[in-house]
Amino acid sequence: MAESKNPAKGVEPVLLSGGNPQIAKGDGDAVVQAYIDAMPGWKGDVGRRLDALIVATVPHVRKAVRWNSPFYGVEGDGWFLSFHCLTKYIKVAFFRGMTFDPIPPVESKQKDVRYLHIFEGEQFDEAQFASWVKQASGLRGDRLF
Secondary structure, eight states: OOBOOBTTTTBOOBBOGGGOBOOOOEESHHHHHHHHHHSOTHHHHHHHHHHHHHHHHSTTOEEEEETTEEEEEETTTEEEEEEEEOSSEEEEEETTGGGSSSOOSBOOSSSSOEEEEEETTOOOOHHHHHHHHHHHHTSOOBOOO
16 A cells, blocks of 8 residues: 655555545544645646535535545535546546436446546636536435435
């Protein structure tokens, strides 16, 4: 397992399979920022951009880390989005993505879930992403935990 230094905390989180940071579960912005800070290489820059777009679109977004992934939701309405580092891309999960217009591009085995995969060097459509975040935040989210 590779490791990546988190300068803000002075600790070195373990990177799991695919380079996904192993971050203890917790609630709030600080634990999500620790996850993002531990994302390796180009993935950290994309993670910071995703987080900034989510916060700009949903200013009072609720944040947590569970299962080594950051989650975003609306207080009282559940979780609407999560992302996770894989070897070659970042997988963004929209928990009610099948209801969006347009529907995010990647299918899931779960009925309502759709994904956006972001690969190194790829420019994702930030306006479309923000539109999906806005749509997601207006729906009843999942109560995963």
